[in-house]
Structure formats: structure tokens, C-alpha cells
Amino acid sequence: MADEQTVDTQNLDADQAAQDSGGDLAARVQVLEEQLAGAQDQALRVAADLQNVRRRAEQDVEKAHKFALEKFAGDLLPIIDSLERGLELSSPDDESIRPMREGIELTLKMFQDTLKRYQLEAIDPHGEPFNAVQHQAMAMQESADVEPNSVLKVFQKGYQLNGRLLRPAMVVVSKAPAPVSPSIDEQA
Numbered sequence: 001m002a003d004e005q006t007v008d009t010q011n012l013d014a015d016q017a018a019q020d021s022g023g024d025l026a027a028r029v030q031v032l033e034e035q036l037a038g039a040q041d042q043a044l045r046v047a048a049d050l051q052n053v054r055r056r057a058e059q060d061v062e063k064a065h066k067f068a069l070e071k072f073a074g075d076l077l078p079i080i081d082s083l084e085r086g087l088e089l090s091s092p093d094d095e096s097i098r099p100m101r102e103g104i105e106l107t108l109k110m111f112q113d114t115l116k117r118y119q120l121e122a123i124d125p126h127g128e129p130f131n132a133v134q135h136q137a138m139a140m141q142e143s144a145d146v147e148p149n150s151v152l153k154v155f156q157k158g159y160q161l162n163g164r165l166l167r168p169a170m171v172v173v174s175k176a177p178a179p180v181s182p183s184i185d186e187q188a
Helices: 002-066 070-089 093-118
Strands: 121-125 133-143 152-154 158-161 164-167 169-175
Touching: 070 093, 070 158, 070 164, 093 121, 133 152
Parallel strands: 133 169
Antiparallel strands: 121 158, 152 169, 158 164
16 A cells, blocks of 8 residues: 555656646746737837838928928029019110010019929918918008008018928008097187
8 A cells, every 4th residue: 555655646746747847838838928929019019110210201201302492492582582673663664674674574484483383482462461470570551441460562572382481471561540539629
């Protein structure tokens, strides 16, 4: 019987060792599953980050293409202003300068057509409501003819490139006329 007890004890030890190694195996499987889940999560995050970087780079390239002419166009605006001012100051009725005036008009039209092809648009807000985003108020003037905060005069046109403001329009804005105080005849 002692031999049987020894064999039973050995079997119990073997069963317990198998259970322990099975427990170790289950614990190891659990740890490996957690590591696998962590690695999959990290791989998803890296893929998402890569996609975000790629999208941002595409947007930066698109903006660079869209606004590459911004500085160059800004440098051309004073030339357009000078041509427009020359037309304003010259008389269309003066026959002696008619050929020069026509040349200026044609040059200005070519400039404006070229700028339009590259999505550079003029902002000429005469008569429109004042917009602080696109207009720069240079002065205010009382006017009973138009509503308050309307553009009365444009000193200098503004420009935008692909919808982005390049230069605000410089304008005179209307304000309501001051109320006339009735004079009271105190001697009456």
C-alpha cells in the first residue's frame, strides 16, 4: 500500500504540475493576447497618423499652388493703381492725349484680364455696405442720400487671390447726418 500511496502521490504531483503548466500556459496566452491587441492598436494609430500626415502634406501643396502668386500679384497692384489713376486724371475729351489714353486703357484691360485668369479679383465696393473684413475705412462722411455704413467713395480698390484677401479696399463710409437742433427764439 505504501507503494500505492507513493504512486498516487506521484500521479497527484504530475496532475498538479500539468495544471500548473496549463495555468502557466493560459497566463502566457493571456499575456500574448494582450500584447497582440496592443500591437494592433499601435499599428492602427501609426496608420492613422501616416494618413493625417499625408493629407496635411497634400493640403500644403494645394495651398502652395493656389497662393504661389500672392507676393508677385501684390507687387503688381501699385502698377494697376497708377494706370487707373492716370485714366481718372486725364480728360477723355482732350484730343491731344486721346492716343495715349487709349493705350493706357488697353494696357489696363490686358492687366486686368491676366489677373482674372490667375483668380486675382478686384474689390470695388462703391455703394455696398461696409465690410470690415474686406474694406478699410479711411474716413466717415455724413450723407442723407445713402444708408449709414455704406461705402460712399473708393480711394483704392482691394484685391483677393483665390478668395483670400490680398489688400483691403480703402473707402469712405457714410454715417447718419447729425440731427439739426431747432433754434429756440428765447426773446419771443
